[in-house]
Structure formats: structure tokens, C-alpha cells
Amino acid sequence: MSAVTPDQLHDDHHHHGPTGLMRWITTTNHKDIGTMYLIFSFIMFLSGGVMALTIRAELFQPGMQVVQPEFFNQLTTMHGLVMVFGAIMPAFVGFANWMLPLMIGASDMAFARMNNWSFWLLPVAAILLIGSFFVPGGATAAGWTLYAPLSVQMGMGMDLTIFAVHIMGISSIMGAINIVVTILNMRAPGMTMMKMPLFCWTWLITAYLLIAVMPVLAGAVTMILTDRHFGTAFFNAAGGGDPVLYQHVFWFFGHPEVYIMILPAFGIVSQIIPTFARKPLFGYASMVYATASIAILSFVVWAHHMFTTGMPAATQLFFMYATMLIAVPTGVKVFNWVATMWRGSMTFETPMLWATGFIFVFTMGGFTGLICAIAPIDIQVQDTYYVVAHFHYVLVAGSLFALFAGAYYWLPKWTGHMYSETIGKLHFWCSIIFFNITFFPMHFLGLAGMPRRIPDYALQFADFNALASIGAFGFGLSQLIFIVAVVKCVRGGKKAPASPWEGAEGLEWTVPSPAPHHTFETPPVVK
Amino acid sequence: MSVLARFAVTTLSAVPAAGAWAAQSSVNLQTPVTAVAAEIYDMHTLMMIICLVIFVAVFGVMFWSVFHHRKSKGAVAAHFHENTMVEIAWTVVPVLILLGMAYPATKTVIAMKDTSNPDITIKATGYQWKWGYDYIKGEGEGIKFVSNLSTPQEQIQGRAAKGEHYLLEVDNPVVVPVGKKIRMLLTANDVIHAWWVPALGVKQDAIPGFIRDTWFRADKEGVFRGNCAELCGKDHGFMPIEVHVLSAEKYAAWVADQQGKMAATAEDPTKEWALAELVAKGEQVFAANCAACHQADGKGMPPAFPPLDGAAIVQGDKAEQIKVVMQGRDGTAMAAFGKQLSDTDIAAVITYTRNAWSNQTGEAIQPAEIAAAHN
Structure with a gap:
């Protein structure tokens, strides 16, 4: 670096980068990139939502009545892929980008240019994914799990999905490396x-x-590509x-993936509950250990997604016991939140x-998770609407609700x-x-025997399906309220002080609102 | 989930439901008819009760707090943020509860896996999108048939009123005797399917190239219905399973009847068929095996399912078409029918496609030609 002149020093305090569209394309600022992640994920959330409403x-x-079975399968597949890889995961990365440097007193993410690159890969992947609807044969219809050999039968939409998954995987890995390095190396003195x-x-x-x-998933889909x-x-x-090899490899990715989508949600909730209870988080250390235990256990439970593949009894028992164990650290978290309140x-x-x-609705998903962990019960409810209910309770009422909580916070x-x-x-x-x-x-539909991923069903399931469809349209429309809330908030409203919440603690509340383009150029000292 | 579920279970089961499915609960697992299914049912009930108790305890505390420890009610925040004894307690107690849950579950897992000493062994093969059954050991040995959805398209498309067993009915149900241990061998021809009959407590994936097994012993006579439970492509929702459990005498009569029918329909492979006969037979074979993809009008659903009407392969060299029908096309949904259908059926269906719609080759393909193609 050449000598720093007073002029350049001055530049650091005022943003003189490109304006307009180029500002967003070239930005290396963690706040700009965080905003882009959040907007991107919300657009994907609405796209996946439209697919869900067509399904319902x-x-x-x-x-x-509405669609043909083949297109129905494309919708269920793409709804899952778009929501998991396009909506939930990028939304959490958006929160990480915005908040991590502010929380640890860093001036930006560790690798600012890589940060830009990891975001701008996502729209490319999204175009491949959504664009696959318009190629001959349409999008892949093999389910978001892309089980072989069905995924080997698909048309070229499958290849586009494979490349999209590769690109999103690269983006996630780069984002993750950035987060690890930022947290380990860039904490303010005393933090x-x-x-x-x-x-x-x-x-x-x-x-x-x-x-x-993520590399495991990349390996799994690459094997499909070469098989194809x-x-x-x-x-x-x-x-x-x-064929079952695919499922082992996929779920070795897939189960940790479940926690990738819920652990940051636990983090957001653990910030909010103490603030509004005006009381420190109960059991901070045990929260950290519980999170780490969940992460470690997540690597040894994958085959509970595969109880019906016909594994030997000993294997079933191992995966059943390991899965049940996850209830312990998850329980600790719920108890800690309640004790904080x-x-x-x-x-x-x-x-x-x-x-x-x-907490309330996610815990219901936790209970059904425990019930699904019991291998003999799982054999009855696997691939039914019971499982659909279970993972929407943890992914929608879990991850998504926490995202909204964090957004308003x-x-x-x-x-x-x-x-x-x-x-x-x-x-x-x-x-x-x-x-x-x-x-x-x-839950009732699944227990009574309705399989998932079917476009049509027997008559005894009609009432609950009609009810679920009405609810789905209500839920979908309710999300438009969020757009109103955010647009109104961006355009104006009561001026927010640096710390708008009475009980809030943390470095992010020490900078003005809105957070200036550059923050913590001089690291704060944490006592 | 527990509170509402239990509440709903009690209220809804108190309402005398009308209709043919009244016997089946629409909010809980189906009424079990095997010992294993009954164990699963009871285990689920036990789990629901345990979860309900925990639910009430945890959320009782939470909602008490939500309503009483409010700033608006003058609550002043305490400052405690840890308590080792409490934290140890709420780690150890759940472990003990889990041990209590694991014990019955382990016994059931071991029982479900014990496929030894069956009375009858039946192999089920998943095809896109139907089930094939072979009775390979025990009373009824040698019986084989294919089981297709029997709900008419008119009902699915809304042009006719839907029947009582809409989408849960087949042309040829699996028939088993009551009280006998039935071992099911599961495999598949194309992609992964899953054979699931809830009342029997059986769900087992059918994996192409591998054989897995499971078993059941039905304690009650009756008709039990299920579905394919693994996404297997376009018509995954349209390949149900229907199991008829009969008394020993009725089962023996069914076996005799089936064996008689099989002898009667065993076709003379050297017979020369007339074109009209082949076309008439082929139309039926086409409707049962081909129309799901290629459509009754032969227009297909391109590009995944190509049309046959006016297609070069159907109008061109018959040897090429015979090869595709018998061996399938790799990497597509076109299955290999060489081992699924009889030579006569294959000959008939090829003849039909070459003489239906705008295809008018006038050629009759004889079963002997198919037999020759096997070699």
C-alpha cells in the first residue's frame, strides 16, 4: 500500500463509489450485499409461494382440474428447491451479512469482493432453476430430493437444476468461509x-x-449428471x-442442511427474547453447547429419512436412537427461551x-419430529402428509417465522x-x-393414509385438503402485508433512534439508525 | 400439535361419521389388522400422550409468563441467567423419557424385521405405474398377475361421479389367507416405488435391481387399501394397492380359480392370428399398459412421452419397434415390456399401434416373431 494521504482518509468516510445499478453490481459493502440477499430471497419466496398455491x-x-400430473410433480419439486436454496438459505446469509459485522464490531466481512461474488452467483442459479420450466420437457419432476433413478429419467430441466445446485453450492461455501473468517478474525477487542x-x-x-x-450435495448431483x-x-x-447409494449421499447432505436452515433461526430468536423480556438470555453457555451438539449429531442421523428402504434392524435402531437424542439439545433450547421469559x-x-x-409452533414441529424418529411409526408416516406437516412446522413456523422476527427487529x-x-x-x-x-x-391426512407428492387423492381426504387449500391462500396473501410493512418503513415513518428497543443490548445498537454505510472503522472496545 | 390433535381426535371420533369409510378414522392411523400395525398404533398413542404432557407443562409455563410477566402489569425483570441444577434436570429427564420411548420401539423394529418362516411368499414388482405380483412359494405358487388402477379416467377428469373407492381400487387385487404369515418380496422394474398398506403396518420401498422383504399376518378378513408411497413419476398417485384377506377356504377356492384361468388363457405361442383379432386384443393391452403415457389417441404428451400416431418408428421397420417395446429405452420412462407381457400381448399391441389412428400399415405381427426376438 502506498502512503495514505489525508485526502484518501477522508474518502473512507464518504461513499464515492459508482451510483445507480453499478453501485449494486460492484458493491463490496456488507450492508448493500445483505440487502440484496434479502430482496433476492423474498422474490424467490414469492415465486416458490406461487408454485405452492398452484399445488394447493x-x-x-x-x-x-388445474394442472396435469407431470406438471404437478414439477411444481412440488421446484417449490422445494426454490424455497430451500432460493428463499430460506439466502435470507439467513442476508442477515449474516448485515448483522454479523455490526454485532462483533467489524468494519465489513473479511472477504468483501468474494462476498459480492457469492451473492451475484445466486441470480444466475435462479435463472437456470426457474428457466428450466421453459425448456422441452419442463422442469425436473423428481422431487426436491432428486432421487435416482427417477432423476436419471428426466429431461434437460434436470441438467439445468444440477448446474443451478452446483452454483448455489459454490455461493454457499464462499459465504460460509467468509462468515467463519469474519467471526474468528475480525471481532472487536474484548469481544x-x-x-x-x-x-x-x-x-x-x-x-x-x-x-x-455442500460439497457432498455437489457430488451427489454430479453422479446423477454422469449417470445421465x-x-x-x-x-x-x-x-x-x-439407487439407495444416492439416498445415503443426499441425506448425508440433507440432514445437516435441515439444521443449516434452523440454527441461525435459533440465533435470531435468542437475540429477540432477551430484548423484549428485558432480561439476559438464560443459559448462554448451554445454548452454545446445545447448538454445537445439534450440529454434531446432525451428521449421524441421516438414514432416518430412509427407514423404508429396508435397512437391517441394527442400522434402523442406530439411526433411531441417534435421532431421538437430538430432542435433548433442542429441548434445552426451548427450556432456555421459556426460562428467559x-x-x-x-x-x-x-x-x-x-x-x-x-417457540410455540416450532415446538409442535419438534414433537412430530420425535414421533417420526420412532422407526416403526415413521414407517407408517414416511412419505405421507404427516411428514409434509412436520417439515413445514419446522421450516415455515421455524425458519421463516424467525426470519420475519429478525426482519422486524x-x-x-x-x-x-x-x-x-x-x-x-x-x-x-x-x-x-x-x-x-x-x-x-x-397431520390427520398423513395419519389416515394420504401419500405426499400426489396430484389427486381418495375421497376420504377431501375435507381436510379443501381446508388446507383455503389456509394456504390465506397464508400466501398474508405475506403481501409484509411488503406493505417494509415499503412503508423504507419510505418513511417515525425516526428510529440508535437503539429503538428498551431492552436491546449489543454493538449493533450503538451505531446510528439507519446504520451508516461504513461502521466500526475504528473497532469499538468491548468490556 | 398435541393439544389440538387430541382434542380433535376425541371430538371427531364422537361424531358418527357417515359414508362407507366411517369405520376408518380420518384423523388417526387406520384401524390396524396386524399385530405389528397394532403395536405401531399403540406406540403412536403413547407418544402423543407423552408429548401432550410435555406440551402442557412447557407451554403452561410459557403462557403463564406471557400473561403475568408483562411490563404493562408492572412486572420488573429478574436478573438470573443460569441455574446449574435446573439445567442438569432438564437435560437428564428428557433422556430418561427417551429411554422409555426407545424400549417398545426397539421391540417393534425387531418384530418388523423378522421375515423368517413365512407361509406364503409373494413378490411384488413396481412398474411405472402399476404393480405386478408373483406368488412364488406356499399355497397359490405360480399365480401371477398385473394389478392396475381400475378407476376410470372419466372419474379422474371429472366427467363422471367419483366412486366409493376412487383411486384406491384395482383390477386384480392381491389375495391372501387370514392368519397366515405373508412374506412380501419387493423389487421394481424402473424407478423406486414403495408398497404401502397402512392397515397392515407395511411400507417397503421397491428398489430396481434389488430385492427387499417385509411381512404381515392379517388377523381379520376384509379389503385393505394403500398406495405407492415413493414418488415414481407422472402417475405416482395412480398406482394403488388393494389386498383382499380371505378365509382359508375362500383363499383355496381363489387359488383354484386363478390356476384354472391361467391354464385356460395359456396361449398357443405358435397360433397364427388374424389382423382383426390382434388389433382387438392389442387395443385392450394398449389401454392397460401404454395409454397412460402415449394416450388413448396416440398423441402422447411430448416431449417426455412421444406420440405414436404418425410416428416413424411405428410406421417403419417392425423389428426396430419390437426391440424398443421389448427392451425399453434407457434413460426414459419407456419400460422394457419383454418380461412383463406375454408374447401374444406384445404382438397384439404392436399390431394395434401399427394399425390404429392414422397408422395403417396393414401388418399383423405374430407371437412367433416376438418369441424369435427373445433369442
Whole structure:
């Protein structure tokens, strides 16, 4: 570096980069990139939502009315892929980008240019994924799990999906490396690991999970690609392969992936509950250990997704016991949150409503998870609507609700304005009510024997399906309220102070609202 | 989930439901008819009760706190943030509860895996999108048939009223005797399927190239229905399973009847068929095996399922078409029918496609030609 002149020093304090579109394409600022991640993920959330509503429209009544079975399968497949890889995961990375440097007192992410690159890969992947609907044969219809040999049968939409998964995987790995290095190397003086806000801890652990398993997914889909086009037979018994191998490899990725999508949510909720209870988080250290235990256990439970493949009894038992064990650290987390609320001085602004709703509804998903862990019961409910209900309780009421909680919590910091509590609360109550109308009946459908991923069903399932479809449209429309809340908040509203929440603690509340383009150029000292 | 579920279970089961499915609960697992299914049912009930108790305890505390420890009610925040004894307790107690849950589950897993000493062994093969059954050992040995969805397209497309067993009915059900241990061998021809009959407590993936097994012993006579439970392509939702459990005498009568029919329909492979006969037979074979993809009008659903009407392969060299029908096309949904259908059926269906719609080759393919193609 050449000598620093006073002029250049001055430049550091004022943003003189490109303006307009080029600002966003070339930006290396963690706040700009965080914003782009959040907007991108919300667009993908709406796209996946439209697919879900088309699915629910078809399932409103028995018989085929809206779409054909082949297209129905494309919708269920793409809904899953878009929501997992396009909506939930990038949204959490958006939060990480915005908040991690602010929380640990760093001036930016460690690798600012790589940060730009890891975001801008995502729109490319999204175009491949969504674009696959328009190629001959349409999008892949093999389910989001892309099980071989069905995925080997698909048209070229499958190849586009494979490349999209590769690109999103590269993006996730780069994002994860960035987060690990930022947290380990760029903490402000005095910010020891065990003083970090819990959101940083959960993201640090999540980032390691991402680095560990995204290459596994890339390997799995690459094997499908070579089976499809280059004459290999990884998943074809006739060539010495085994279709179940795919499932082992996929779920070795897939189960840690489940925690990749929920651990940062635990982090967000662990920030919000203490703030609005005006009381420190109960059991901080045990929260950290519980998160780490969940992450480690996530590597030894994958085959509980495969109880019906016909594994030997000993294997079934091992995976059943390991899966049941996860209930212990997860329980510890729920108990800690409740203990944080206990004898607090609580108020229920919108973020706290979402966080409380999260604990309540996510725990229901935890209970059904425990029931699914019991191998003999799982054999009855595997691949039924019971499982659909279970994972929407943990992914929608879990991850998504926590994302909304975090969005309302930090919106004043991002925009400099307070959002409208009336609109935020309306969004929460509509969402939680319609969510339960949509997904609660699915438990009954699954128990009574309705398989998942079917475009048409027997008559005894008609009533609950109609109810679920009504709920789904209500839930989908409720999300438009969020757009209103955010747009209103960006355009104006009551001026937000540096710390809008009475009980909030943490470095992010020491900078003005909206957070200036550059923050913590001089690291703060944490006592 | 527990509170509402239990509430719903109690209220809804108190309502006398009307209709043919009244006997089946629509909010809980189906009424079990095997010992294993009954164990699963009871285990699920036990788990629901345990979860309900935990649910009430945890959320009782949480909602008590939500309603009483509010700033608006003058609550002043305490400052405690850890308590080693409490934290140890809520780690150890769940472990003990889990041990209590694991014990019955382990016994059931071991029982479910014990496929030894069956009375009858049946192999089920998953095809896109139907099931094939071979009775390979025990009473009824040698019986084989293919089981297709029997719900008419008119009902699915909404042009006719839907029947009582809409989408859960087949042309040839699996028939087994009551009280006998039935071992099911599962495999598949193309992609992974899963053979699932909830009332029997059986779900087993059918994996192409491998054989897996499972078993059941039905304690009650009756008709039990299920579905394919693994996404297997376009018509995954349209390949149900229907199991008829009969008394020993009725089962013996069914076996005799099947064996008689098989002898009667065993075709003379050297017979020369007339074109019209082949076309008439072929139309039926086409409807049962081909129309799902290629469509009754031969237009297909391109590009995944190509049309046959006017297609070069159907109008051109018959040897090439015979090869595709018998061996399938790798990497597509076109299955190899060489081992699924009889030579006569293959000859008939090829003849039909070459003389249906705008295809008018006038050629009759004889079973002997198919037999020759096997070699």
C-alpha cells in the first residue's frame, strides 16, 4: 500500500463509489450485499409461494382440474428447491451479512469482493432453476430430493437444476468461509467468543455445516449428471451401482442442511427474547453447547429419512436412537427461551410476537419430529402428509417465522424508520392463523393414509385438503402485508433512534439508525 | 400439535361419521389388522400422550409468563441467567423419557424385521405405474398377475361421479389367507416405488435391481387399501394397492380359480392370428399398459412421452419397434415390456399401434416373431 494521504482518509468516510445499478453490481459493502440477499430471497419466496398455491389449487378437490400430473410433480419439486436454496438459505446469509459485522464490531466481512461474488452467483442459479420450466420437457419432476433413478429419467430441466445446485453450492461455501473468517478474525477487542451474541455463534456453527455438506450435495448431483450423460452407473444396479447409494449421499447432505436452515433461526430468536423480556438470555453457555451438539449429531442421523428402504434392524435402531437424542439439545433450547421469559418484564412488539409464535409452533414441529424418529411409526408416516406437516412446522413456523422476527427487529436499524406496529401485528396474526389452518390438517391426512407428492387423492381426504387449500391462500396473501410493512418503513415513518428497543443490548445498537454505510472503522472496545 | 390433535381426535371420533369409510378414522392411523400395525398404533398413542404432557407443562409455563410477566402489569425483570441444577434436570429427564420411548420401539423394529418362516411368499414388482405380483412359494405358487388402477379416467377428469373407492381400487387385487404369515418380496422394474398398506403396518420401498422383504399376518378378513408411497413419476398417485384377506377356504377356492384361468388363457405361442383379432386384443393391452403415457389417441404428451400416431418408428421397420417395446429405452420412462407381457400381448399391441389412428400399415405381427426376438 502506498502512503495514505489525508485526502484518501477522508474518502473512507464518504461513499464515492459508482451510483445507480453499478453501485449494486460492484458493491463490496456488507450492508448493500445483505440487502440484496434479502430482496433476492423474498422474490424467490414469492415465486416458490406461487408454485405452492398452484399445488394447493389442484388439491382443493379430488380429481384433476388445474394442472396435469407431470406438471404437478414439477411444481412440488421446484417449490422445494426454490424455497430451500432460493428463499430460506439466502435470507439467513442476508442477515449474516448485515448483522454479523455490526454485532462483533467489524468494519465489513473479511472477504468483501468474494462476498459480492457469492451473492451475484445466486441470480444466475435462479435463472437456470426457474428457466428450466421453459425448456422441452419442463422442469425436473423428481422431487426436491432428486432421487435416482427417477432423476436419471428426466429431461434437460434436470441438467439445468444440477448446474443451478452446483452454483448455489459454490455461493454457499464462499459465504460460509467468509462468515467463519469474519467471526474468528475480525471481532472487536474484548469481544471473546463466549461474549458473542448467540446469533454469531449459531451462524459460525452453521457455516461449518455448510462447508462440510455442500460439497457432498455437489457430488451427489454430479453422479446423477454422469449417470445421465456419460455412461456411469453409480445408481443403476445393472451396472453394479445402487439407487439407495444416492439416498445415503443426499441425506448425508440433507440432514445437516435441515439444521443449516434452523440454527441461525435459533440465533435470531435468542437475540429477540432477551430484548423484549428485558432480561439476559438464560443459559448462554448451554445454548452454545446445545447448538454445537445439534450440529454434531446432525451428521449421524441421516438414514432416518430412509427407514423404508429396508435397512437391517441394527442400522434402523442406530439411526433411531441417534435421532431421538437430538430432542435433548433442542429441548434445552426451548427450556432456555421459556426460562428467559420467566419473570421478565415483557412487551409484545411485532418481533417478540414472531419469536413467541416461533417457540410455540416450532415446538409442535419438534414433537412430530420425535414421533417420526420412532422407526416403526415413521414407517407408517414416511412419505405421507404427516411428514409434509412436520417439515413445514419446522421450516415455515421455524425458519421463516424467525426470519420475519429478525426482519422486524432490525428494520429500524436498516431503514432508520420504525415500521408500523399495526401492520406488523396484522402480518403476524394472519400468518400464524392461516399457517395452522394450512398445515395442521395435514397431520390427520398423513395419519389416515394420504401419500405426499400426489396430484389427486381418495375421497376420504377431501375435507381436510379443501381446508388446507383455503389456509394456504390465506397464508400466501398474508405475506403481501409484509411488503406493505417494509415499503412503508423504507419510505418513511417515525425516526428510529440508535437503539429503538428498551431492552436491546449489543454493538449493533450503538451505531446510528439507519446504520451508516461504513461502521466500526475504528473497532469499538468491548468490556 | 398435541393439544389440538387430541382434542380433535376425541371430538371427531364422537361424531358418527357417515359414508362407507366411517369405520376408518380420518384423523388417526387406520384401524390396524396386524399385530405389528397394532403395536405401531399403540406406540403412536403413547407418544402423543407423552408429548401432550410435555406440551402442557412447557407451554403452561410459557403462557403463564406471557400473561403475568408483562411490563404493562408492572412486572420488573429478574436478573438470573443460569441455574446449574435446573439445567442438569432438564437435560437428564428428557433422556430418561427417551429411554422409555426407545424400549417398545426397539421391540417393534425387531418384530418388523423378522421375515423368517413365512407361509406364503409373494413378490411384488413396481412398474411405472402399476404393480405386478408373483406368488412364488406356499399355497397359490405360480399365480401371477398385473394389478392396475381400475378407476376410470372419466372419474379422474371429472366427467363422471367419483366412486366409493376412487383411486384406491384395482383390477386384480392381491389375495391372501387370514392368519397366515405373508412374506412380501419387493423389487421394481424402473424407478423406486414403495408398497404401502397402512392397515397392515407395511411400507417397503421397491428398489430396481434389488430385492427387499417385509411381512404381515392379517388377523381379520376384509379389503385393505394403500398406495405407492415413493414418488415414481407422472402417475405416482395412480398406482394403488388393494389386498383382499380371505378365509382359508375362500383363499383355496381363489387359488383354484386363478390356476384354472391361467391354464385356460395359456396361449398357443405358435397360433397364427388374424389382423382383426390382434388389433382387438392389442387395443385392450394398449389401454392397460401404454395409454397412460402415449394416450388413448396416440398423441402422447411430448416431449417426455412421444406420440405414436404418425410416428416413424411405428410406421417403419417392425423389428426396430419390437426391440424398443421389448427392451425399453434407457434413460426414459419407456419400460422394457419383454418380461412383463406375454408374447401374444406384445404382438397384439404392436399390431394395434401399427394399425390404429392414422397408422395403417396393414401388418399383423405374430407371437412367433416376438418369441424369435427373445433369442
